Amino acid sequence: MFSLNNKIVLITGAGSGIGAAMAESFAQAGARVFIADINKTGGQEVVAKINSAGRQAEFMGLDVTNEEDCNQVARQVLDSHSRLDVLINNAGIGSVGTLLQTTGQDMDHLYAVNVRGIFNLTKAFLPAMLDRKYGVILNMASIGGVVGIRDRLAYCTTKFAVVGMTKSMALDHSHQGIRVNCICPGRVETPFVKARLAEYPDPEKAYREMSTTQLTGRMLRPEEVAGAAVYLASDEAASITGAAFLIDGGWSAGK
Ligand SMILES: NC(=O)c1ccc[n+]([C@@H]2O[C@H](COP(=O)([O-])OP(=O)(O)OC[C@H]3O[C@@H](n4cnc5c(N)ncnc54)[C@H](OP(=O)(O)O)[C@@H]3O)[C@@H](O)[C@H]2O)c1
16 A cells, blocks of 8 residues: 555545545545535535544545635645645536536536636645645646547536646646646436436436446446546646546546
8 A cells, every 4th residue: 555644645626426436545544534515415425434443534624626726725724734745626517418418607607616626726735746846736627628428518628628738837847846647437326427417318228328428338446537536636747747647447548
């Protein structure tokens, strides 16, 4: 197991799904984890689970679309711990639809959470990381940031933007001690995917079809993504920056 002993880590959207699994894995690897989520109930449940196992987690209410919220969270973490070692921009939302089925409002909302949210929070923490010449930033992209997906116009647009932001930031800041990577998972069985499935006329058929896009024939488990995140955040991955790390069950290999 890779060690994150004494690292201060903040994970957005960690009150559910992949973020919750990452919070547990990071705490297990020795990190002190801030769980920052708009979903207070989910976030507090994850904190209680981690703390009851004798590990360290704390909840912070955060809407990543709100710049002032992001600045406030950064101030609180930096005031209390003087540093943030690892920032995981995981919070994200999805939507189903082609261009003609997507409204301008859907487009703006997805952009606000999936892209602008990462921009807001990273901007709030980056100066402190640069001061220390140390920081790891891990953004949650998607297989939909590497290949197009039918009926996911807005989602893929935002996730391609996350990959672009990751690579640009790596170019700008890797020589200053900051590593910036993103993870591109295939379909992961989480409340996010279950909500998407419920939008189909036949959710069970949709589940089977979604599973076959992975060559492994199944969706990923959140813990599998969390394992990759722990590695990428650890100092063992010191030479990995600017990467769009695929954990997609082989989806991107082609048909
Ligand atoms: N599941 C997949 O198949 C899959 C595949 C590739 C990439 N991803 C990406 O992985 C990330 C996590 O997905 P997931 O499946 O774990 O989703 P999830 O179970 O829905 O969890 C996302 C969490 O983020 C929170 N959130 C939503 N909007 C927020 C905001 N504005 N500010 C702060 N927190 C916010 C959600 O709160 P609410 O519940 O209150 O909305 C929820 O707690 C997303 O970026 C997603 O695009 C997922």
